[in-house]
Amino acid sequence: MRLARIVGQRLRVDAPTPGFARLLAFQATGAAGDALIALALAGSLFFSVPEADARDRVALYLLLTVAPFAVVAPLLSRTLDRHRGSLRIAAVLTALGRGTFAWWLTTRLDSLLLFPIAFGLLVLSRAVLVIRGAALPDLVPPQMSLVQANASLSKMNALAGMAAVGPGLLLMRSVGPGSEAMFAVLVFFAGALPAALIPSQRGRRSREQRREARGVAYGVELRQALVAIGGMRLLVGFLVFHLAFAVRREDLGSIGLGLLVGAAAFGSLVGALVAPRLRRVLREEGILAASLGIAGLVGIVAGRWFSLPTAVLLVFSFGVAAGAAKVAFDSIVQRETPEGARGWAFARFEARLQLAWVVGAAIPLIVPIPSGPGAAAAGVIANLVGLLYILARRRVHQRRALRDQS
Template sequence: MAERRVQELRATPFGRLLVAHVVLIAGDTLVTIALAGSLFFSISPHAARGRVALYLALTMAPFAVIAPLLGPLLDRGGARRAMVVVSGLGRAVVCLLMANDLKSLLLFPEAFAVLVLSKGYSIAKSALVPAAVAEDRELVGANSRLALAAIAVGLVASVPGIAVLKLVGARWVLRLAAVVFVGGGLAAFGISSGRATEKTGRGTDPDLRTAGIVLAASAMALLRGSVGFLTFLLAFALRHSHAPSWWFGLVLAASMAGSLIGTASAPRLRRLVPEERILLGALVLVTVVGLFASRAGGRPWAAGMAAAVAIAATAGKLAFDSLVQRDAPDAARGRSFARFETRFQLSWVVGALIPVVVPVPSRLGYLVLAVVALFAAASYVAGRRAVRRAPPAPA
């Protein structure tokens, strides 16, 4: 019965995309395990700040390639499927090189190549989703299923990854990842390369749809910045308070649980309200929990904030992706995702740099998050009202 359901799933355009997605995510998980090192926990808090700041700057580097080069390329016929294939097979080759260069300076440009290929795949995948579903209202559900599958396969793949790491070392984890990436690249040949029929965006004017996407992107950028800010705010706060190691695990578990809740709840919310209201609700959630946490303080509220921000960011991102897939012209969808992902990553880095460069008390940090989210929610509501009231553009 299970085999029959798998065969039925693979017979659909979305099913073929899902198969390639889970295999490639498994490869990413193995690479992360192989390269996990002593960036943060093995050095002093003061030394960690400089090292983390350098790391944050480096995370922006792949987007310097993706936004101007890969974005426009992905809008050419058949290029999106080709990008998925190339990202899988390319990462397989690079993983084999990395396995031989773990103690060499060549590891850094090779890791950069993996990041570029991974981000290129992510953008291509987002641009392919509309062609894999029948209706706009299925977009949030499709994005949610892809995200849930990524979380599940990440947990599953971590088991053999950690086992191989402990038994024979990081080199063999990278070689295992290379095999997995080959499988993902081959599976990508089955992805539909056909373009979806151009959507009309519920009959709205194209200028209004573009303005709606820009407003949503601004709100989502503040949410992504909040994730970066909270991540390092809590990391340094727990370290400076000499919290037991299990508190780090508890906060991480709360964040993972929040991501699961956000991913699972987004499709259900979409049946009740449109994507724009899901994004607004995400901002309101951060505001409310941030205000309570700033008054109460304490480590339990650290876990509560981690869960709330994860719920908001995950549900908000699913809603935003669906909004772009619904309203952005198909001929510009690749470059749209490339541009927005660059903006979101920059927001994450800027948010993360604040507690790295300037020590911020946790309760003050929670209050900052609440105020920023409140400002974003108010601006989003006001902007949407202004867009709806604006006269139509002259023909």
């Protein structure tokens, strides 16, 4: 209950305009519902079966996580970029669709239908990422920067997700399995109300306008930032399952897993809180590079002296770094992308980032790696990606300086 009050207080503080408040509320209900669905799926996918079966189920789950973008990217991006008023309609439909799939899930947790239902939920969850990125620039209050607005959304997601976990666990213990999914049904359906009230523009863009906007939307700054955040997402995917299987091997059980999940969630929240403060002294590109560097150093230290406490520190650090880096990357995309290409840009980039996450997560499934060396390798790679990004940015600046002199 206390976390729920905190969510309400943050909503009032971070939402100086009605339009932005409705977007925050829509995001909060989605994040809370996703957390409840994660609770419902966790036992059936991972911890209720032997490790060999868990690897097979996780591999299938990874295919399900990347496949939704094959559906979302071509359909949703085309609609959002063509019709100015489609953002609000898409938001309402995703909220109602997620509620419907969650309702179907309540009685099918032990059925083969679990995976197609999970696929439907993932499709709509990925659609929300695209809608959020495309809608935000038009709803940012005048007194807020893009980094601050993206950080507010990330904070709300983290707080709402954490606030939903307590009631979800209480329902699982007092009522039984499936009750947390039924609670998610109510939460998702509740999100349709703020979605229906999100301000929306009218009109339709011509094909020439969309083509011109897309031509501008994929400049060198975006390509470099995409590689940097893609490296971060790959490492996050790797660490999620590398450490999950380490918890199983070390027989740390639900306590170890709970500590790691809590550290990751808290780290994401801290990353969203830190990003606007970093923006006062760094550009978005600087936040990306700093995030990779700090995560890399902690990874090397945790790998050298690996234990449960250092694993918690590692997950927390990568949570902070990934949270701040994602806020910075979203702001770069929104800054560099014309309005007529934002749906296309976010669909395209989110698909690539999800693919990077899946590639990283597949590594510990295919090749069992000792806990310490795996963490250290993640740290080294993070530092290398950060260094390459800095050098690439410097080279671009040098070329521009030479062009201006000539």
